Amino acid sequence: MTTPTPSTTPATTPSTTPATTETSRRAELLGIAANLFAEKGFKNTTVRDIADAAGILSGSLYHHFDSKEAMVDEILSTFQEELFAAYDDVLAGDLDPRAKIEEAVRLSFAAIDQHHAEVAIFQNEADYLGTFDRFGYLAERNAQSRAVWIALLEEGVQGGVLRTDLDIELVYRFIRDTVWVAVRWYRPGGPLTHETVADQYLAILLDGIAR
Amino acid sequence: MTTPTPSTTPATTPSTTPATTETSRRAELLGIAANLFAEKGFKNTTVRDIADAAGILSGSLYHHFDSKEAMVDEILSTFQEELFAAYDDVLAGDLDPRAKIEEAVRLSFAAIDQHHAEVAIFQNEADYLGTFDRFGYLAERNAQSRAVWIALLEEGVQGGVLRTDLDIELVYRFIRDTVWVAVRWYRPGGPLTHETVADQYLAILLDGIAR
DNA sequence: CAGCCAACCAAACAGTTGCTTGGTAGGCTA
DNA sequence: TAGCCTACCAAGCAACTGTTTGGTTGGCTG
Numbered sequence: 001m002t003t004p005t006p007s008t009t010p011a012t013t014p015s016t017t018p019a020t021t022e023t024s025r026r027a028e029l030l031g032i033a034a035n036l037f038a039e040k041g042f043k044n045t046t047v048r049d050i051a052d053a054a055g056i057l058s059g060s061l062y063h064h065f066d067s068k069e070a071m072v073d074e075i076l077s078t079f080q081e082e083l084f085a086a087y088d089d090v091l092a093g094d095l096d097p098r099a100k101i102e103e104a105v106r107l108s109f110a111a112i113d114q115h116h117a118e119v120a121i122f123q124n125e126a127d128y129l130g131t132f133d134r135f136g137y138l139a140e141r142n143a144q145s146r147a148v149w150i151a152l153l154e155e156g157v158q159g160g161v162l163r164t165d166l167d168i169e170l171v172y173r174f175i176r177d178t179v180w181v182a183v184r185w186y187r188p189g190g191p192l193t194h195e196t197v198a199d200q201y202l203a204i205l206l207d208g209i210a211r
Numbered sequence: 212m213t214t215p216t217p218s219t220t221p222a223t224t225p226s227t228t229p230a231t232t233e234t235s236r237r238a239e240l241l242g243i244a245a246n247l248f249a250e251k252g253f254k255n256t257t258v259r260d261i262a263d264a265a266g267i268l269s270g271s272l273y274h275h276f277d278s279k280e281a282m283v284d285e286i287l288s289t290f291q292e293e294l295f296a297a298y299d300d301v302l303a304g305d306l307d308p309r310a311k312i313e314e315a316v317r318l319s320f321a322a323i324d325q326h327h328a329e330v331a332i333f334q335n336e337a338d339y340l341g342t343f344d345r346f347g348y349l350a351e352r353n354a355q356s357r358a359v360w361i362a363l364l365e366e367g368v369q370g371g372v373l374r375t376d377l378d379i380e381l382v383y384r385f386i387r388d389t390v391w392v393a394v395r396w397y398r399p400g401g402p403l404t405h406e407t408v409a410d411q412y413l414a415i416l417l418d419g420i421a422r
Numbered sequence: 423c424a425g426c427c428a429a430c431c432a433a434a435c436a437g438t439t440g441c442t443t444g445g446t447a448g449g450c451t452a
Numbered sequence: 453t454a455g456c457c458t459a460c461c462a463a464g465c466a467a468c469t470g471t472t473t474g475g476t477t478g479g480c481t482g
Contacts, residue, residue, distance in 0.1 A: 025428085025429075040339065041252070041254065041339060043252065043254055043255045044254045044339065046468080046469065046470080047469085047470060047471085048468090048469085048470095056429085056430065056431085057430075057431060057432075058470080058471090059430085059431075059432080059433090059471075059472075059473090060429070060430045060431070061471095062470090062471065062472075063428080063429060063430070064429085067470075067471080068470065068471090098421070124335070127395075128251065128252060128255065156420075160422065161421060161422055162420055162421060162422055163418075163419075163420055163421070163422055164422075165414075166411060166414065166415065166420060167411055170408065170411045170412075171411075171415065171420055173393075173396060174389065174411075174412065174415055177388070177389060177392040177393065177395070178385065178388060178389045178392075181388040181389075181392045182384075182388065184338075184388070185384060197381065200377060200378055200381045200382075200385075201381075201385065203376075203377065204377065204382065204385055204416070204419070205415070205419060205420060206419045206420060206421040207374075207418075207419035207421055208374075208415070208416060208417045208418035208419035209367075209373055209374055209377060209382055209416060209417060210309070210372060210373060210374070210417040210418055211371065211372055211373055211374050211375075236458085236459075257438080257439065257440080258439080258440060258441080259438090259439085259440095267459085267460065267461085268460075268461060268462075269440085269441085270441075270442075270443090270460085270461075270462080270463090271459070271460050271461070272441095273440095273441065273442075274458080274459060274460070275459085278440075278441080279440065279441090
């Protein structure tokens with residue numbers, strides 16, 4: 001019971017509820033906070049920064065959220081849930097090993113494109129936030145991610161599509177780091193699409209840069 | 212003239228100066244600060260944290276340094292100077308293109324091993340610190356690093372040892388990110404040597420993971 | 423119209439932050 | 453022995469931090 005579930009559309013009054021407004025202000029504030037956390041860091045963003053960006057006073061944030069921590073918590077946990085569901089789908093799918101790896105990489109770059117702030121926050125703050133009980137799930141998710149990737153890579157080795165002379169653990173770290181760190185320079189709406197970047201990265205990852 | 216050069220051994224008193232003590236306390240404090248900055252982040256480390264770790268009071272730090280900012284400044288600029296001298300040596304050397312690239316990668320992993328805290332700080336805080344005038348040199352150094360790598364890669368393409376179908380700019384980012392991000396999990400003195408990691412990374416980078 | 427409620431304001435709070443000040447202990451040098 | 457210097461202490465300050473409290477506004481509902 002971390003977050004008081006934001007009352008999904010009260011079934012008692014299904015009249016002319018302005019559907020989009022529902023909890024829209026809350027979501028809007030979360031988005032503003034996410035962008036600031038991503039840009040300046042969690043600790044380095046004050047509740048007054050967030051409130052200023054939203055055009056309200058800092059105290060008013062506490063009408064919507066329990067604390068500043070609760071804001072990142074909601075931002076990260078929501079995103080992670082979505083992301084890992086997607087990973088699981090790939091792993092459970094019936095593509096051949098190489099295609100699965102490609103799919104997982106493309107999926108990640110798509111996430112960087114569509115959830116840029118969330119990815120950036122996770123990349124930059126996971127270590128620090130992970131030291132608090134509240135964010136224990138971050139480490140769990142990390143382990144879960146590792147499990148998915150190791151499984152994909154072992155499928156690849158056993159399927160005969162991957163080299164056998166590499167340390168799987170290091171390959172996993174290589175892929176993980178390379179993919180997610182792109183959030184540092186990739187800009188949604190910029191000159192490069194996430195598909196283009198994924199293509200190039202896969203070309204290097206799979207076949208190397210040597211002739 | 213950012214930092215008041217720490218008076219290199221007063222030439223007037225060449226008597227029995229305890230050579231190693233010279234500015235040793237200062238260096239010791241910088242080391243302590245560097246480790247804390249690397250671990251917890253710059254903004255998230257207080258001058259009291261540093262002082263506690265050194266066994267003194269926070270105010271006493273200001274006998275040695277002008278400010279907390281001046282500490283990171285000295286840590287980063289000193290390290291960068293050393294690092295880029297090494298890069299320049301590789302670029303100016305007479306190895307063949309492929310060997311130069313390998314050398315540059317190995318050099319970087321060695322830096323992660325031997326200057327772990329400095330690399331971590333640079334990786335985590337460069338974006339934030341770069342917004343201050345004082346740290347303008349960080350962006351310059353970044354551009355310099357890019358220039359070195361692009362040159363190495365173009366030598367590789369023209370020398371016929373690299374694929375020609377890749378976007379050089381993306382390859383550069385790929386290498387840069389992949390190498391430096393390893394500071395997040397690599398631990399000096401741990402089970403893996405930096406040479407081992409460099410070997411594996413080079414194997415993947417040059418020839419890919421596909422069979 | 424009365425009542426309600428989400429969204430917000432205004433003002434304050436206690437704790438933490440980087441940094442300053444004036445002073446002191448102890449070792450070295452002349 | 454006198455003077456000096458490095459390294460530090462003790463105490464405090466103003467600015468900023470996350471958070472709390474009681475009150476106000478305007479729109480919706482019955």
